[in-house]
Amino acid sequence: MNIARRSFPHYPRLIALAIGLVCAGLAWADDYGDVNGLIRSGRAADAIARADQYLAAKPRDPQMKFLRGVALTEAGRTAEAIAAFTALNAEYPELPEPxxxxxxxxxxxxxxxxxxxxxxxxxxxNPSYAVAHENLGDVYAKLAALEYARAQQLDPANGAVPQKLTLIRQLFPAAARPAPATPATSAR
Structure with missing residues (x-):
């Protein structure tokens, strides 16, 4: 599964933010790049600190909150990452990335x-968010693999079930195992 690390699409609630960023100059844009660069270089703790510093001055910035959540995920601070993305979803429900x-x-x-x-x-x-569609397909495949495995346990004589399970496992070799929670190295 893929963790998106790209900028948010332009939504009505974010237009004011975009205008504010333009007016503030390129300094703010450098902060996004710096945090993203720290994440990509494996320095999640530094990225979190940099994001926290930025958010102290701009506490409602959804993109920096998002990057902070990605950094928390990279740092293995799963419970905090869940809380960060859940809060972002509550505040900006129109954004698909969180x-x-x-x-x-x-x-x-x-x-x-x-x-x-x-x-x-x-x-x-966002019906055109391809990464979410792909990830949803992966989750459906994982759910299907679990159900086929359960069906196989309940009715070992059913010859169709092992074939279906084998096909899913060929498409998704780790279909029965959880997907890693590490972000993809490139945005999609």
Whole structure:
């Protein structure tokens, strides 16, 4: 599954933020790049500190809150990352990326129903968000693999079930295991 690390699309509630960023100059844009660079270089703790410093001055900035959540995920601070993305979802429900990232964490914990619900919300928020659609397909495959395995246990004589399970495992070699909660190295 993929954790999105790209900028948010332009939504009505974020237009004022974009105008503010332009008016503030390139200094703020450098902060996003700096935090993103720290995350990519494996310095999640430094990225969190930098994001916290930025958010002390601009506490309602959704993009920096998002980057902080990604850094928390990278740092293995899962409970805090869940709290960060959940708060971002509550404050900006029209943004699909935090739902996607929350789903990746849930999938990594084998909480596939929660992951599915988060991804379905991401897709409703932005029907053209391809990463969420792909991740939703992965979650459905994981759920299908679990159900086929359960069916195989209940009815070992059913010859169709092992074939279906084998096909899913060939498509998704780790279909029965949780997806890693680490972000992709490139934004999609």
């Amino acid at each position: 739902y996607n990232n929350l789903a990746v964490i849930y999938a990594g914990q084998a909480q596939f129903d929660k992951a599915r619900a988060a991804l379905e919300t991401a897709v409703r928020a």
